Amino acid sequence: MSNDQVRVSSPTEDINPRTESIDQISTLEVLRLINAEDALVPGAVAALLPALAELVEVTAARVRAGGRVHYFGAGTSGRLGVLDAAELLPTFGIADDVVIAHQAGGSRAFVQAVENAEDDESGVAADAAGIGPADIILGLAASGRTPYVAAALRAGRQMGAVTALVTSNPMPPLADLADHLLVADTGAEAIAGSTRLKAGSALKLVLNSFSTALMIQLGHTYRNLMVDMRPTNAKLRGRSIQLLHDATGATDAECEQALDLCGDIKTSVVFLIAGSRPAGTMIDVDAARRALKASGGHVREALAHLRA
Template sequence: MATEDVSARYQELDAWGDLDILKALYEGQLMAVAAIMPALPAIGAAVAAAVPRLEAGGRLIYAGAGTSGRIGVQDGAELTPTFDWPEERLGFAIAGGDEAILHAVENAEDSVDDGAEAMRNADVGPNDVVIGIAASGRTPFTLAAIAEAKARGALTIGVANNRGSALLHSPDHAVLIETGEEVVAGSTRMKAGTAQKIVLNLFSTLLMIRLGRVYRGLMVHMRTTNAKLRHRAAQMVDMITGCGMDAAARHLDCVGGDVKRAVLLASGADPALAEALLTEHRGNLRHALVALAGGGELQGAAARQAAP
């Protein structure tokens, strides 16, 4: 198993000078990043398959053990503040439970029963997307979670760092990141973990873009929960529409801080039409603005929906 192999190059690592050790660790991180390029098509395919499930109201669930489970939590926890992804549509199945986020829970990753039970307890169904992460690709907890989720009709995605591993064969979609042996043999929190985190960053960000939560590179679906974010929201409305910061702030106040609706108001829609346009276009601001600017059938349908 490549992630457990011992590299002859590093067998005297502890006798090296500090700078040489740091250079070796740094090179390992660069190798981890380089290993992601071949996986991009697989990541894209997984996103394309996930979008319809989530558009239908499904949940995004991360499953893993140890470092891989914690990396899943890191990625998923950012989706709510960044993209206003509903917390009730986000789930985590971690071997050992919540305690394992901060502390190692011995033998938890070996429990097949716990992995399957986590999916049953979450009542996973056909609209859900379950992404399992394991450097080895053979962690029993994660494999069991994926198997149970697939049996229940969910879309399943596996992310692993070893070619030919079970986690790359059992899910609907597989993402292989061949990071090879670690500088410190078997310490998969390093190269493997870095690559996993980047892959999840790419996956979840593309997913949120395709779900209409990004427009022109801006986080137009973010939560405006503090003064800094309210100012950022006004800047976005002004940047998109050119209405000026004062007008942007007024429009945001009218719609409870919702950037997309404020943009549509600043572009000439009234609140009812803005709501109808976003509903018709599944929250996609680009499509809503095209309909608003172009009139015709798209805007007419939204206007009819907005009419009392």
């Protein structure tokens, strides 16, 4: 290290005193030590839930107004962002430009290490080109200092977007670039610096919680059911029928008929529930669709609208 370089440390790179002898014990003892460290992760995530709730509510308001969510990360953090964003499309039926993941080094970096990608701030230029003032930028960096993430947060700030940083460093160098700071303080890893362990597990929990809560806020669930899931194959078609049965109590035949008639699960739920009330009259598909549109896609509000 040259004299003009300053070493900026992160707790994720510290030596863990609980695992210093991990290379001298049995395999079972190794696994028990790793498991004991993993058990600390949920508590670290629980501590940031109030800050996460605030970010979800801000994000939901922006997405309703046409904004988009951007994940920016390198290495393990970036890969977890890609994974979370990719799974939202089939699960919740959102458009592919609502939650967008950007990985330092591009798509190749998802399956193999791309040297120096996380240090290449210039690589953000193309990824950040589409950021708008209504968007939300989530920087994902276990160490809280990744240059690629720093450049993304700066680009977001310049455009007037909301910025957030998810990290496992309680004193992240990038904190000043974030409107929302979410710290999962998981401490030293079982293997020093191996942030695919506790820090990675914490990030996955945070992203799963963030995106799931966001989808609930945006009306993509009814009860705890995925009513915007896309039945794109035979397996998912069968799951859709089961979901409709669970949501409405209708028979499989009635669910099949409603799905064929309505074309999607959510409209079918409203059609079946609103049309099966003894005191009411059968609604048509267009009425169900209008109610959903008026409610912003929320099933409960659509049903209340039809009862009024």
